[in-house]
Amino acid sequence: MIDTHSIFNIKNDNEFEDLALQIFKFQFENNKVYRSFCDLLYKHPSDVKTIEDIPFLPIQFFKTKAVLSALSPVKTIFTSSGTTGDTTSKHHVTDLGIYQRSFTKGFEHFYGTIEEYVILGLLPSYLERNGSSLVYMVDAMIKASKHKESGFYLTNITELQKQLKTLDAEGKRILLIGVSFALLDLVETYQFSLKNTIIMETGGMKGRRKELIREELHNRLKTRFGIETIHSEYGMTELLSQAYSQGDGVFNCPPWMKVLTRDTEDALTIQSPNRTGGINVIDLANINSCSFIATQDLGTVNPNGSFEVIGRFDNSDIRGCNLMVL
Incomplete structure (x- = not known):
């Protein structure tokens, strides 16, 4: 079992990657929805050596599935806002203490x-x-x-x-x-x-x-x-961490959160910095749900890891991924 305290004590990129790979293996083994998604991609922990190899679960799964990696009782269900008739996302949370630590330490990391x-x-x-x-x-x-x-x-x-x-x-x-x-x-x-x-x-x-x-x-x-x-x-319903911009729309993540972009035509390809693509979020605080989320936002990641949000996919359509039939 992964010690959740280690999530909020990450000191550098190497520690982040090591813990992300451990959490991927844990969620692959314990999250039925995520495991099914990885199986459809023929992605097994033995195939995943870096965070760029990790499959990112399309965020739409939270609208139809209970995305859970823990057997503990669900303490609350966070829901997204939506217009009348929309299907809203549901984030089943088993440990509100992790959320509390995440938003508290995340805010204090940037603001005191x-x-x-x-x-x-x-x-x-x-x-x-x-x-x-x-x-x-x-x-x-x-x-x-x-x-x-x-x-x-x-x-x-x-x-x-x-x-x-x-x-x-x-x-x-x-x-x-x-x-x-x-x-x-x-x-x-x-x-x-x-x-x-x-x-x-x-x-x-x-x-x-x-x-x-x-x-x-x-x-x-x-x-x-x-x-x-x-x-x-x-931030978003499906995550337990937030990034902050202190001006000019440039966001920075706390040490346990990271943003990557994927190719808009090939959802499984992670891009290098300075290229516009779909925003993928690694949120290690989301250990009891899924820490690897492909969002519907478009953005750019800068070489220093900060990022900018440019907009959203048209009709919230993530092209290049036809695996929504789980």
Whole structure:
């Protein structure tokens, strides 16, 4: 059995690769859905020598299968948002403690101790439904904060803007994390000149507004919040880790997470850096589910391991992979 503490103590690329290969072997042997997928590809642990050899499970499997590598009871099921009639993803989580460690240590890796921040969550589309992993994360961060002003805001943006201006003027460190459409609603009603606040968007208009390219969204937010950079969080229902951008849309992963890109015409071919392709994520914290996920996002990985998200596959179609019949 793999010691989960080792996941969050990775020091270098060699340790990451060694642990990733161990987790691949563990999930091959214990995850029926992933094993069936690997068998269809004729990929066995004896064939896998590097992380580039590891098969990445298409993310759509989470819509139809319980993707589990553990026999422990399921503690919660995180579900994705979706428009009416869509089939949503379901992530069966057997150990919420691993998720807690992942998002806590991941945030602190880039931003420092959570308790030092006033955490303000502006996530109406997520709060209006059950099963959001993002709400679970932000709620835990609010509880970890040592500031009584931390909390969620649904539609009460008048109260939020008063709180934000007051706290910022007092010099407190503030994190306002919000879905894109709600942040736009806020700044189209009120204007700010913030000095001590991090604005972090989680992406997505959730059908409430026309989608904007990142540059346009960030420029609008920067102007109205009166700040120089907009931060971003890259996470998803099917993962237990997040990457963060501290400006310019360039994301960095914590030490137990890594992003690769695959060829858009051949889903089994991993590309070298600086080429646009489908985003594959290795999330070692996802040990009890599947750590190797082929997402529906398009992006580019830089030579230093940072990455940029460019868009999504048309019609969420991952070309080059016809193995969805499991």
